[in-house]
Amino acid sequence: MNHYMPTRLFTGPSCIEQHIDALRALGSSCVVITDATVSRLSGALDDVLHALDSVGIANAVWDGVTANPPISSCIEAGRFASESGAQFIVGVGGGSALDAAKAISVFASNPELDEEGFYALRWNKSPLPIALVGTTAGTGSEVTKVSVLTDGLGRKHSIHDDRLYAAVSFGDSRHTHSCPLAVTLSTGVDVLAHATESYFSRKADEISRACAVRAIRLASEPLTIAAAEEALSSDHRTQLYDASILGGLAINTTGTCFPHNVGYYLTENYGIPHGFASAAFLPAMLERVHDYDPAYAAGFYDEVGTDEQAFVSLIEACLPTLNVQMSNKEIEAALPRWENNGSVLNTRADIFVDTIHEILLSLFVEH
Numbered sequence: 372m373n374h375y376m377p378t379r380l381f382t383g384p385s386c387i388e389q390h391i392d393a394l395r396a397l398g399s400s401c402v403v404i405t406d407a408t409v410s411r412l413s414g415a416l417d418d419v420l421h422a423l424d425s426v427g428i429a430n431a432v433w434d435g436v437t438a439n440p441p442i443s444s445c446i447e448a449g450r451f452a453s454e455s456g457a458q459f460i461v462g463v464g465g466g467s468a469l470d471a472a473k474a475i476s477v478f479a480s481n482p483e484l485d486e487e488g489f490y491a492l493r494w495n496k497s498p499l500p501i502a503l504v505g506t507t508a509g510t511g512s513e514v515t516k517v518s519v520l521t522d523g524l525g526r527k528h529s530i531h532d533d534r535l536y537a538a539v540s541f542g543d544s545r546h547t548h549s550c551p552l553a554v555t556l557s558t559g560v561d562v563l564a565h566a567t568e569s570y571f572s573r574k575a576d577e578i579s580r581a582c583a584v585r586a587i588r589l590a591s592e593p594l595t596i597a598a599a600e601e602a603l604s605s606d607h608r609t610q611l612y613d614a615s616i617l618g619g620l621a622i623n624t625t626g627t628c629f630p631h632n633v634g635y636y637l638t639e640n641y642g643i644p645h646g647f648a649s650a651a652f653l654p655a656m657l658e659r660v661h662d663y664d665p666a667y668a669a670g671f672y673d674e675v676g677t678d679e680q681a682f683v684s685l686i687e688a689c690l691p692t693l694n695v696q697m698s699n700k701e702i703e704a705a706l707p708r709w710e711n712n713g714s715v716l717n718t719r720a721d722i723f724v725d726t727i728h729e730i731l732l733s734l735f736v737e738h
């Protein structure tokens with residue numbers, strides 16, 4: 372096994388308030404990184420600001436996070452944090468805010484760093500300490516060393532580095548209650564994608580598989596309810612949030628497989644939300660991992676307590692109709708990005724660029 376996850380994690384009602392000492396330990400001033408609306412609606416931003424004020428931690432809010440955060444905005448926020456003299460960074464929100472906060476902590480201590488130096492991990496100084504507060508059940512970014520950002524050309528890149536682990540993360544699932552159904556589904560199905568891709572990663576080990584299986588077991592019921600457009604109870608919200616943390620722990624060890632990476636293309640070019648974009652490729656992946664090693668795939672369905680057909684039905688029930696139409700020419704132009712791609716090679720199946728071509732043709736080209 373190969374397991375490392377140094378973040379102190381607290382979940383449960385009022386966990387921020389109850390464990391405020393963990394924030395106090397990070398310094399006496401911070402910048403809170405968040406989006407302009409959702410973190411306020413969720414109640415998370417108020418809870419964080421109230422907790423910081425209650426122990427006298429000076430704070431400023433930078434609320435410029437947008438979906439699929441551009442690295443240029445992280446550079447800007449990093450300079451703001453550096454000029455304000457913040458001692459640590461607090462990210463509040465969904466995956467975009469948490470991933471942006473990780474990058475901003477790097478730019479805050481390296482304000483001269485450019486995009487290229489960031490991606491090349493040439494950071495002279497250690498990032499500022501990071502605290503994260505999640506408001507969606509999906510990303511698992513609270514417990515990963517991963518940050519996914521969009522570069523100047525509109526391409527998504529995932530960077531992995533031990534210096535990106537949060538010092539402390541908080542998950543109070545009440546902050547996910549105001550999530551609209553479409554967001555609950557798009558982020559929730561990302562949990563299924565993380566867990567499934569992790570299980571079928573070439574790097575999977577006993578710990579990552581245990582996390583992946585438990586994530587799917589916990590997520591299946593709330594996602595079935597949400598897919599039927601019924602309201603989730605508070606317990607179901609907690610179940611889905613816990614599943615997202617377990618999915619994060621799973622991919623933290625293994626990384627993701629080709630569905631995530633090919634999904635980036637759908638997000639960049641067709642604006643498909645991340646979770647839907649990744650999960651769109653899960654049925655094709657399940658077919659191929661089954662062909663590659665039927666016994667391993669059978670072990671997966673046994674452990675999860677389902678079968679391939681039922682599992683694919685659950686994924687499809689969560690997915691909306693994707694308004695994506697491609698031409699063969701477009702696909703051929705995109706294919707080089709998947710040559711020797713880490714996520715493609717990570718998949719425990721025979722997946723080559725030709726396979727991706729075949730999958731995109733079957734899903735998005737009218738015959």
Ligand SMILES: [Fe+2]
Nearest residue numbers: 561565645649
């Ligand atoms: Fe994801």
